[in-house]
Amino acid sequence: MxxxxxxxxxxxxxxxxxxxxxxxxxxxxxxxxxxxxxxxxxxxxxxxxxxxxxxxxxxxxxxxxxxxxxxxxxxxxxxxxxxxxxxxxxxxxxxxxxxxxxxxxxxxxxxxxxxxxxxxxxxxxxxxxxxxxxxxxxxxxxxxxxxxxxxxxxxxxxxxxxxxxxxxxxxxxxxxxxxxxxxxxxxxxxxxxxxxxxxxxxxxxxxxxKVWETNYRHVNIALANEMAVFCHDIGVDLWDVVRCAETKPFGFQAFRPGPGVGGHGVPVDPNYLAYKGRTLGYPLRMVELAQEVNGRMPRYVVQRCAALLNEHGKSARGARVLLLGVGYKADIADQEGSPAREVASRLLELGAQLSYHDPHVTQWRVLGRPVPRADSVYEAAAAADLTVLLQHHRTYDLQGLAVKAQLMLDTRGASPAGTAHRL
Missing domain, CATH: 3.40.50.720 (NAD(P)-binding Rossmann-like Domain)
Known part of the structure; x- marks a missing residue:
């Protein structure tokens, strides 16, 4: 028909x-x-x-x-x-x-x-x-x-x-x-x-x-990511800053940092959109910078992981690291552009022993190798030297996980204050 x-x-x-x-x-x-x-x-x-x-x-x-x-x-x-x-x-x-x-x-x-x-x-x-x-x-x-x-x-x-x-x-x-x-x-x-x-x-x-909407998201997330690094370096609680700043009823929209930017929304720079050789001859500088800032966040997360392990007398080499949430967005399985893959790759290059948990992803491969999936997230967190929250799915009880985990890094600022190290 x-x-x-x-x-x-x-x-x-x-x-x-x-x-x-x-x-x-x-x-x-x-x-x-x-x-x-x-x-x-x-x-x-x-x-x-x-x-x-x-x-x-x-x-x-x-x-x-x-x-x-x-x-x-x-x-x-x-x-x-x-x-x-x-x-x-x-x-x-x-x-x-x-x-x-x-x-x-x-x-x-x-x-x-x-x-x-x-x-x-x-x-x-x-x-x-x-x-x-x-x-x-x-x-x-x-x-x-x-x-x-x-x-x-x-x-x-x-x-x-x-x-x-x-x-x-x-x-x-x-x-x-x-x-x-x-x-x-x-x-x-x-x-x-x-x-x-x-x-x-x-x-x-x-x-x-579409170009404006996508770039708006990437540029503002990049600013949040830069603020996250800056606030950590000067000893300021960024997440408290966000909580207070978003009470302003005008002229401000809260964006939050994270381990990187994923998804199907491609940050578009007209300098790279030439058709039949026609170009504008200049880039959108804000978009270029946002791509650079967001692109280096997975590396920064791995640096924070290594530093936390070192502070607790452990080396990244041989450390058991559990990654929570490997999709690009909360509560879905889609992994398009997810920063989890680069975070995992860099941790493997440092010699870490990886496992992961994601209620929506039953199999996951990094660098061509399967990563073991934890059956029980609480048992896996208790056994890991470091647990890293990359995506906050609704099913995660972060307060309970923080209690079980030996050491926890929350890249989404979703855990209760004081229960985990936050980005």
């Missing part, structure tokens, strides 16, 4: 969109070129590595029971009214965005594209990519003209995995169409399951929204 919607790319962007659409009774087909991904979804299992936007197996079963179909057959794409490209985007060489997956999705869709279809892009891209990169691929492959024969628009994904308050329905949806008619077509689609639609002037403005 023909579907109303095709979601192209069934990962951390596509699956939450499918969930919202099927909940709104929109007949949905999901296309992904990976046969393994499709086989897993059809069997009611989420793909490995947790890159599923925080969905659970129960969520997937509800989607399937609502009529969601997952396929590798591109013929399905030619029978829908709306197609949304949710292909993954990562940093390639020289920190340039790798749009290869978007290009592959566009070529597949173009071969099946029919007139009057609405095509939407949600993947993170540089301003101008919808018009300069996606549009030509769709037009060349289909023989149709965007804005005349089919609608084309960009809408930045704002999905926040694990967020229990904000989800796709109650998070305002920004859209920017190639033409006013394209914008209205996109608004009509998203309005079926989003409470509020915000119209941008065009696709470039909508694309720039």
């Amino acid at each position: 023909p579907a109303d919607l095709a979601v192209i790319g069934l990962g951390q962007l596509g699956l939450p969109l499918v969930q919202a659409a099927t909940a709104a009774s929109i007949t949905t087909v999901g296309y992904d070129p990976d046969p393994h991904t499709i086989a897993e979804l059809r069997a009611g299992r989420l793909p490995a590595e947790g890159g599923c936007g925080g969905l659970t197996a129960a969520d997937l079963r509800r989607m399937l029971s609502s009529g969601f179909r997952a396929t590798t057959e591109d013929a399905e794409l030619g029978r829908v009214r709306t197609a949304v490209i949710c292909a993954p985007v990562r940093l390639g060489e020289n920190r340039a965005l790798d749009l290869g997956a978007i290009g592959a999705a566009a070529r597949t869709l173009a071969a099946r594209l029919r007139p009057h279809t609405t095509v939407l892009l949600e993947s993170p891209v540089y301003p101008g990519a919808t018009e300069e990169y996606l549009r030509p691929l769709l037009e060349e492959g289909s023989g149709l003209i965007a804005g005349r024969d089919f609608h084309l628009a960009y809408s930045p994904s704002r999905h926040d995995p694990g967020n229990r308050r904000y989800h796709l329905r109650n998070t305002p949806r920004v859209i920017g169409g190639l033409t006013p008619a394209c914008t209205e077509a996109a608004a009509a689609f998203y309005g079926r399951f989003c409470e509020k639609v915000v119209r941008a002037r065009g696709p470039r403005e909508a694309e720039a929204v």
Whole structure:
């Protein structure tokens, strides 16, 4: 049976969109070129590595029971009214965005594209990519003209995995169409399951929204991380500083430090976003600096680990170190860009004996080797020379763990004051 919607790319962007659409009774087909991904979804299992936007197996079963179909057959794409490209985007060489997956999705869709279809892009891209990169691929492959024969628009994904308050329905949806008619077509689609639609002037403005939102997060976390190092060096309790500062009702938003920045939100510097050789000729200096500050936090955490062990008469070499929480975000399994991997790698290079615990990650490999998973977190903390909290999952009783642990470093400032060493 023909579907109303095709979601192209069934990962951390596509699956939450499918969930919202099927909940709104929109007949949905999901296309992904990976046969393994499709086989897993059809069997009611989420793909490995947790890159599923925080969905659970129960969520997937509800989607399937609502009529969601997952396929590798591109013929399905030619029978829908709306197609949304949710292909993954990562940093390639020289920190340039790798749009290869978007290009592959566009070529597949173009071969099946029919007139009057609405095509939407949600993947993170540089301003101008919808018009300069996606549009030509769709037009060349289909023989149709965007804005005349089919609608084309960009809408930045704002999905926040694990967020229990904000989800796709109650998070305002920004859209920017190639033409006013394209914008209205996109608004009509998203309005079926989003409470509020915000119209941008065009696709470039909508694309720039994503750049600003992601860089805003990275720059402010970098400031928090710099303050963490500074306050530790001068003997100031940073976490008390944050507690007091966030009482200011205006002109301040609290960001907290941590062991590094992970996730799928790529910090974007326009200097690295050249298409066909066109560059601005200068970087966003704040973004560059934020990348540098956040990128050195895993190394700083390992330095703190070694210093704490040394203060207690132990060497990092041979020390038993337990890492708690290896995903990039609390309460989900997704490990994309998680600083835990670099922290673990550096500890292994120092000769530490590692184990880990994460209620959402059953297997974990570092430097090509499996890291032993602790069955009982309390017993593992008691046996370890050092326990390091890298991600604060709701299931962790940090006061109880701090009592059991011989020595504990809390990189999230989540433990009660005085119960553990904090970043």
